Amino acid sequence: MSETLLNGEVRKVGRKGPARRLRANGFLPGIVYGQGDNVAVTVTSRDVLKILEQRGGTNKIISTKFEGDNKERHVMIKYLDFHPISDLLLHIDLLEIDIRKPVRIVVAIEFTGVAKGVKEQGGQLFTSLLKLNIECMPNDIPDVITVQVDEMVTGEVKQVKDLDIPPRVTVLDNPDERVVTVAEPKVEADSVAEGEEGEAEGAGEAKPDEKADSKPDGK
Numbered sequence: 001m002s003e004t005l006l007n008g009e010v011r012k013v014g015r016k017g018p019a020r021r022l023r024a025n026g027f028l029p030g031i032v033y034g035q036g037d038n039v040a041v042t043v044t045s046r047d048v049l050k051i052l053e054q055r056g057g058t059n060k061i062i063s064t065k066f067e068g069d070n071k072e073r074h075v076m077i078k079y080l081d082f083h084p085i086s087d088l089l090l091h092i093d094l095l096e097i098d099i100r101k102p103v104r105i106v107v108a109i110e111f112t113g114v115a116k117g118v119k120e121q122g123g124q125l126f127t128s129l130l131k132l133n134i135e136c137m138p139n140d141i142p143d144v145i146t147v148q149v150d151e152m153v154t155g156e157v158k159q160v161k162d163l164d165i166p167p168r169v170t171v172l173d174n175p176d177e178r179v180v181t182v183a184e185p186k187v188e189a190d191s192v193a194e195g196e197e198g199e200a201e202g203a204g205e206a207k208p209d210e211k212a213d214s215k216p217d218g219k
Helices: 016-024 045-053 189-203 208-213
Strands: 004-010 027-033 039-044 062-067 073-082 089-096 103-112 124-127 131-136 145-148 157-159 178-183
Touching: 004 045, 016 027, 027 045, 039 045, 039 062, 045 073, 045 089
Parallel strands: 004 062, 027 089, 103 145
Antiparallel strands: 004 039, 027 039, 062 073, 073 089, 103 131, 124 178, 157 178
């Protein structure tokens, strides 16, 4: 995974008034933590939104250059606080990491293709797991875990242990956990009822040879 650059500056922690003014001018208050002392910072809201729009945005390794901070830091977006009504981005938490040590993160699962069991056999595809817990070195973090479903037929199940995992990535989830299933086509209740009704009607009708045998002898 390639690194992303985020510029900003160290800020003084104070009352809410300055924070409101920052947001009004397109800036976002935040905090960097995880390696020693916490550092309050200000970043550009536009730059954060650009990172979020990228594939695997929240798992990007971000190199920071904060004015007033003489330390080069590598961070990941840990938490985003949005306004409950306006959806305005209010605050960002940045987790500082040591790029020489492995990290544990959650990566999205991306399903691609159309299952043969759906396209040709009329089945239905059901996803049971949408994210995967993994451990790896920061530079080995995948954007997503891709699951190809094209060749899946009805009745087929893919579990965590069946996934194509990138090298140097360890999956922390249960290997037997179900990820995706192609279920058999549903039989409509009306169709079943009609079939049973037809069988019942057929059972009450005598066959031609049975009718002939039912006539009294000699009459």
